[in-house]
Amino acid sequence: MYLKPQNSSTYGYNGRLVLLFAGMQRTDSGIPEKFLKPYDPTATEDTIYALWEQSGYFNPDNLPGERNESFTVVLPPPNVTGVLHIGHAYEDALQDAVVRYQRMCGKKVLWVPGTDSAAIATQARVEKNIQKEEGKSRHDLGREELVRRVSEFAKNSENTILSQVKKIGASLDWSRYAYTMDDARYRAVMEAFIRMYEAGLIYRGNRIVNWDPKGQTTISDDEIVHEEREAVLYTFKYWKDFPIAISTTRPETKVGDTAVAVHPEDERYREYIGKEFTGEFAGVPLTIRIVADEHVEKEFGTGALGVTPAHSMTDWDIAERHDLPRIQVINEYAKMTDAAGPLVAGSKAVEARETIAAWIRDNGLMEKEEKVAQNVATAERTGAIIEPLPKLQWWVDVNKPFTIPYSEIPGIASGSETTLKALMRTAVESGAVAMPQERFRKTYFHWIDNLRDWCISRQIWFGHRIPIWYNGDEICAQIDSPGDGWVQDEDVLDTWFSSALWTFSTLGWPEKTSDLETFHPTSFMSPAYEILPLWVSRMILMSSFHLGQVPFKTVMIHGLVRDKQGRKFSKSLGNGIDPIDLVAQYGADAVRMGLLVGTAIGNDVNFDEQKVKGYKHFANKLWNVSRFVLENTVDAPIAEAPTLTNEDAELSVQLDTLLADVTSDFEKYQLYLASEKLYHYVWHTLADKILEDSKPLLAGDDTAARVSRQYTLYTLLSTSLKALHPFMPFVTEEIWQSLPHKETDMLMVTQWPYTA
RNA sequence: GGGCGUUUAGCUCAGUUGGUAGAGCAACUCGUUUACACCGAGAAGGUCGGGGGUUCAAGUCCCUCAACGCCCACCA
Numbered sequence: 001m002y003l004k005p006q007n008s009s010t011y012g013y014n015g016r017l018v019l020l021f022a023g024m025q026r027t028d029s030g031i032p033e034k035f036l037k038p039y040d041p042t043a044t045e046d047t048i049y050a051l052w053e054q055s056g057y058f059n060p061d062n063l064p065g066e067r068n069e070s071f072t073v074v075l076p077p078p079n080v081t082g083v084l085h086i087g088h089a090y091e092d093a094l095q096d097a098v099v100r101y102q103r104m105c106g107k108k109v110l111w112v113p114g115t116d117s118a119a120i121a122t123q124a125r126v127e128k129n130i131q132k133e134e135g136k137s138r139h140d141l142g143r144e145e146l147v148r149r150v151s152e153f154a155k156n157s158e159n160t161i162l163s164q165v166k167k168i169g170a171s172l173d174w175s176r177y178a179y180t181m182d183d184a185r186y187r188a189v190m191e192a193f194i195r196m197y198e199a200g201l202i203y204r205g206n207r208i209v210n211w212d213p214k215g216q217t218t219i220s221d222d223e224i225v226h227e228e229r230e231a232v233l234y235t236f237k238y239w240k241d242f243p244i245a246i247s248t249t250r251p252e253t254k255v256g257d258t259a260v261a262v263h264p265e266d267e268r269y270r271e272y273i274g275k276e277f278t279g280e281f282a283g284v285p286l287t288i289r290i291v292a293d294e295h296v297e298k299e300f301g302t303g304a305l306g307v308t309p310a311h312s313m314t315d316w317d318i319a320e321r322h323d324l325p326r327i328q329v330i331n332e333y334a335k336m337t338d339a340a341g342p343l344v345a346g347s348k349a350v351e352a353r354e355t356i357a358a359w360i361r362d363n364g365l366m367e368k369e370e371k372v373a374q375n376v377a378t379a380e381r382t383g384a385i386i387e388p389l390p391k392l393q394w395w396v397d398v399n400k401p402f403t404i405p406y407s408e409i410p411g412i413a414s415g416s417e418t419t420l421k422a423l424m425r426t427a428v429e430s431g432a433v434a435m436p437q438e439r440f441r442k443t444y445f446h447w448i449d450n451l452r453d454w455c456i457s458r459q460i461w462f463g464h465r466i467p468i469w470y471n472g473d474e475i476c477a478q479i480d481s482p483g484d485g486w487v488q489d490e491d492v493l494d495t496w497f498s499s500a501l502w503t504f505s506t507l508g509w510p511e512k513t514s515d516l517e518t519f520h521p522t523s524f525m526s527p528a529y530e531i532l533p534l535w536v537s538r539m540i541l542m543s544s545f546h547l548g549q550v551p552f553k554t555v556m557i558h559g560l561v562r563d564k565q566g567r568k569f570s571k572s573l574g575n576g577i578d579p580i581d582l583v584a585q586y587g588a589d590a591v592r593m594g595l596l597v598g599t600a601i602g603n604d605v606n607f608d609e610q611k612v613k614g615y616k617h618f619a620n621k622l623w624n625v626s627r628f629v630l631e632n633t634v635d636a637p638i639a640e641a642p643t644l645t646n647e648d649a650e651l652s653v654q655l656d657t658l659l660a661d662v663t664s665d666f667e668k669y670q671l672y673l674a675s676e677k678l679y680h681y682v683w684h685t686l687a688d689k690i691l692e693d694s695k696p697l698l699a700g701d702d703t704a705a706r707v708s709r710q711y712t713l714y715t716l717l718s719t720s721l722k723a724l725h726p727f728m729p730f731v732t733e734e735i736w737q738s739l740p741h742k743e744t745d746m747l748m749v750t751q752w753p754y755t756a
Numbered sequence: 757g758g759g760c761g762u763u764u765a766g767c768u769c770a771g772u773u774g775g776u777a778g779a780g781c782a783a784c785u786c787g788u789u790u791a792c793a794c795c796g797a798g799a800a801g802g803u804c805g806g807g808g809g810u811u812c813a814a815g816u817c818c819c820u821c822a823a824c825g826c827c828c829a830c831c832a
Binding site: 035038039226233246247248249250253261296297299300301305306307308312313314315372374375377439440442443446447450529530532533559560562597598599600602603604605606607608610611613614615616617618619620621623624625626627628629630631632668670672673676679680687688691692 | 757758759760761762767768769770771772779780781782791792794795796797825826827828829830831832
């Protein structure tokens, strides 16, 4: 009687009970007919996800009950034009498990979805398409048209990635969806730039950048791929009576040399330090000063380094330290400038290399030519060899002292003087950002110690255009044009600039929104270790500066998902696994479990499809346990607790003990342990032992014992569903929907079954 | 070159503060009297990469070597 549906029900043609609610037919035994077949995720998951969305519970404002403590996570925004790969699936599953657990624990949970414009990648892709389909370059289209086309493309592809994220079961608040290029984020980016500019932390400076001559843009260090190539190391003297021979693989740059650097303790050259020599090299008059610099390696080549300030990072730095002149001899098209002298001016740098080498030989100055293996920096996108060039760029100064008006970060007082670097270090050192994995703390600090100013300008068109205006010598930082005669800076911002604001730009900053008040700092962030320097540290920088807060309280860095042989997934290897295919084949719950169980956070995951298959079986196991329990409790008085037998009381305690353990694992973000324990319990304790032991009891004459066991089975099942829900949200919710007695209409907002 | 990892059963991985090695999958044996064959019962399988050290005791701590991997730098 107790299990008859309470809502509108009627009897079908053949006398079967038909339950109209949720369209589920019931069998004669009183349980929904769907339980007679194996669990079918494809028939279930989309419906369940729609049910969650309709409930509004993804939005913290709609969550039932009084929730005082907030718990916030922002989704690391995938590229708007991207497709979900297995790494996303892992990251999403991980975060969703945490988020669902916290929601069940009664917190005001917000998980913010979003996408990233990935400026360079997206523009490059669209440019390529246009080139292919219309034979036009971006210059043919013009800036405005290209930006329009790229934005359109981004908007059109957005749905792919978003629907894929949903397939995994991510319980994101879609009403707060953000895109790094939308209006609200645009405002935040502009505001952030202007504030930092006004604080003197953003400056324009001529510095050596990685110039991509093919893409005609600066690229960041992170977009460089080093390739090993064979090169010739030439050893020679600039002219006959020059006292020191130098070695180089790029003789063409030597017409731009202004110094020779030696190690201060190198006895061979000590006598020359500080002296200046003039002469002519390849038709160019040079003045070479001998300087002592500790960065010179005594053992390499002749132990003397020809310093070409304008075309090498290290040489630029040496020039900085010794106040040397800088002569640019190569231009943006990798051709020699007029300053390179009549011999090579106008020719390609690679050709000039041979010309100059020949000149050296012809003049009897060459001492040695040897083949060496060399690492050449190439552009990830275009494959072009990087030409280090001095260019006017925008920079974030990480070492400049400034007064921070407000700070909640321990060790940084409001109104005190600090630097961005110090903020980044202190935020983690003080524990305000908890980074529980020791090895990533080490990596982080190592990175901070070697941190240089951050180049934030990019010479592309798609992105946030720098809000700087020029009128003759006048410069003005503001969003809109100050008026006639003012021209805006051509460059756009590094995509990581906007990503770095993500934890608070998504919450409405620079407005003082209640979201910002309630949900920032965020609670938890779990990025891949790849982007620790790229993203994590820069979020800490931005949040500390603009809000005086850390961006997140805990960061758990996870590893990469690799293939079975430990190789990175990549298109060129053709070893990619589409998580959406996996979901179709095994169900999202199985994919989530396959990724989470037994993979310690921080280590790489060598992905094994067999594992996913195993968890598909597990979902079915849970399904059948439910069937068994429902069938055997259909006529039981389980609405209220009967007097329990000792044995049954013990079973409850046993599960409770497990839950204490699992809860503690959750609190430590050790999902790989929690999930494994629950799996083991459901399969090998609940199913294999308890259910089997119950069979004689359920068929027996001892009514009290039977009722006690029926009640217990039902409770153990419903508790297991709750505990498994963060990992396997779909199947648990689907079963929950068929339970005759439940505390809440939806499992996702039911209370977590253990309180410490 | 600097830094950080990984190496445990055939495969994929756990192993929290040192106390006689664990799981899943695969393989093997037996079992199909309805919760589930997307199953059950059972057995097998490891000198914890090599070597050395600390300790009553080491997969765990220290040193060293090797293989593999990642990050940073770019030797000009």
